[in-house]
Amino acid sequence: MTEVTAQRAEPILEVAGLRRTYGDAPGMLARMLRQPARRVRAVDGVDLRLRPGETMALVGESGCGKSTVARCVAGLESPSAGTVRYSGETMERIARRALPARKDVQMVFQDPYSSLNPRWPVGRSIAEPMQVLGLETGRDAAQARVAELLSQVGLAPEDAEKFPHQFSGGQRQRVAIARALSTRPKVIICDEPTSALDVSVQAQILNMMKDLQEEYGLAYLFITHDLGVVDHMADRVAIMYLGRIVEIGSREAIFARPRHPYTRMLMDAVPRLDEVTAGAPPLGELPDPANPPSGCAFRTRCPWAIAACAETVPPLEEVDGRRAACLRSGEVA
C-alpha cells in the first residue's frame, strides 16, 4: 500500500497513552528496612497508530520496552494505563465480550521453537486459533484450511503431520506464520521474527512476509533491533528509549536524517559491511530503568546534551516531516 492511501485510511490499531509498570508495593521486610519501592516503568506513555496494510517498525535496544508494547497490543498483558483499540473497539471489550475482532490480531514470536507445542503435530498448532475462536470447526474444513495455510508459507500439506523438531529454524518460523494467518487477521504483531535465524533464511522469511502482506493487506507491527531489517520492511518507524518513543515518522524521513541523537547513535553503531567505521563508539550504557535520569532519559549518553535536558522530559514535536523528542532536534545531524 502506498504511503498516500495508508495515510488516508482510518487506523486499524490505535494505542494511546500506553503505560506498563512492573514491581508491586514493597513487602513487609522492605517497608521495615525503609527500602524504596522498586517500580519499573517499562512503557511510559506510548502513542501509536497503525493503518491497514502498513508496516510500522518499533525499534530499540534491550530493555527499551518494545516487547512490552507488543505484548500489551496483542492483549497478552494488560496495560497499567492507556488504551489499545482495534477498529475503534478497545482491547478490553474485545477480550471480555469475545468480540469477533479477536481474530483480527495475531502474533509471531522470535523463537518458534518455544511458541509451538513440541508434542503436537504442527497441523494441530496451526488449527488451534481457529478452533478457539470457532472459525473452522468441522474436521475436514479445518484440515483443508491447514493445508492451504501450509502452502501459503511455502511448506507442503503433508508437513501438517510433522512435529516442530523435524523442521529447520526457518521452516518452524513459517509454521508460526501459518498459525498467525489462520484466523485471517488484519494485524500481525511480529516480535523479532527473524532475529534467531541465519541471514540467508532471514531473507526468505522477510520476502515471504512482504508477499503475504501484499496478498492479504496485512498490517505489521514489526518489533526489531536491526535497522537494516527496518529499512527493508517498514513504511513508518518508531524509535524507543527507556519506555518512550523518542522519534517517529516515515522510514524515508528518519533514515535520510535522524533528528533524535539516539536514532543517530543507533544508526552509527550498525556495523557497516563496506567500510570500517571511523571515530569513537557510542558512549555509555542504558541507565537503570528503575532509576532513570531526570528530564530526557538519553541525556547521560548524549553528545548533544545541555543543562536544560535534565529539567524536563522533551515532548514529541514535529520537525522536518517527523516527530522527535529532543530539545535540540533542529540541530541534530
Place this chain on the structure above:
Amino acid sequence: MTELKPLTHQEDSDGPPILSVRGLQVDLRVPGGWLPIVSDVSFDLRAGEILGIVGESGAGKSMSGNAVTGLLREPLVRRAGEVRLGETRIDGLGDRRMADIRGRRIAMIFQDPLTALNPVFTVGDQLVETIRRHTALRGAAARDRARELLHQVGIPAAEDRLDQYPHEYSGGMRQRVVIALALAGEPEVLFADEPTTALDVSIQAQIIALFKRLCHEKRLAAALVTHDMGVIAQATDRVAVMYAGRIVETGRTADVLARPRHPYTRALMRSIPRIGERHERLPQLQGSMPRPGALPDGCAFSDRCDRATAQCSRAVPELTGPAAHPAACFHPCDEEAVQ
C-alpha cells in the same frame, strides 16, 4: 620435527605465524561410523592480526575453534590435523597439558559472559585467582594487576568494581570483565567465539573497538568466530568463510567482502538487508545449509548454487586462485563485483 607446509593462500609478509592449523578434521561419532563436521581446515594466526571465521549455523566455525583449543568432547573427535603453537605441536597433548596452555598461552572468550564468570565470587577474586594461576604475581601485586586489567578494558572506578559480583555488572561490562580475565595470563593467542552476539548494537560497537585495540596493542594472534558479516567487516583483518564444514573462501577482509569470489559468500552478502539499499525483495538463497551426513556429492554448495555445473557434483573443489584470495569453487565469480 617435520617441516611445516606453508599455506599457499596467504601472504607471508607479516612474520611467522603464532598458531598454525593444517588439515583439521572433526567427525561426529555415530553408531557404526563417523559424520564429518569439519573437513580440511587450515589457517594461520599472526601476532597483532585478527582472523574472522564466519559462517551460518552448522558451518563448523565453533567446532574448528574448539578442536584447536582442545575443547572437543565425545562424540566429537578431532581425527586429523596438525596444530602448532610457535614451534610446538599441541594437537596430541593430553587434557592436563592442554588445560595448562589454555588460559596461559591461548585464551578464550565466549558469547555469554555469565557462564564464564562465577556468580558467587567477586570480580576481583576471579581476576586475582587467574593472575595467580598464570603469573608469578601474588598478594597486593596481583590485586594491583587485577585493577590495571579492569582499567585496560575500560571499566570505570576499577578499585570499587573489584569488590562487586558479576550480577552487579551490566551485560556489556561483564563482557569487558571476561576480556580482562582472558588477558590475565598474558596469552599469545586469543579465540573469541561470538563475543558480541548477546549484546545490543551500541554495546557491540564498544566491545569491537576494545577487542581490536587490545589485539593490536598487545600483538595478540586472534581468531574471532561469528555469524555476523558486519562484525567481520568492522573487527577483522583477514576472514575465512565456512560452509558445511569447509573453508570456501579466505583473504583480506576488505577484499573478500567487496569482491567475494565464492558464489556462497556473494549470495550471503547480498541477502543481508542494509541501511540505504532497499530492494523490493531481498536477493535470497534457496534452501538451507545441508546437515552433516546429508551433503550433496562434490561441492556441498552445489545444490543451492546458481553457477553449478555437472563438474560441481563430481569433485570437492579445493581452495584455488590468487594466493591472497583463494576460493573453493570451479566457477568463481571473478567477472563481477558484488555491487
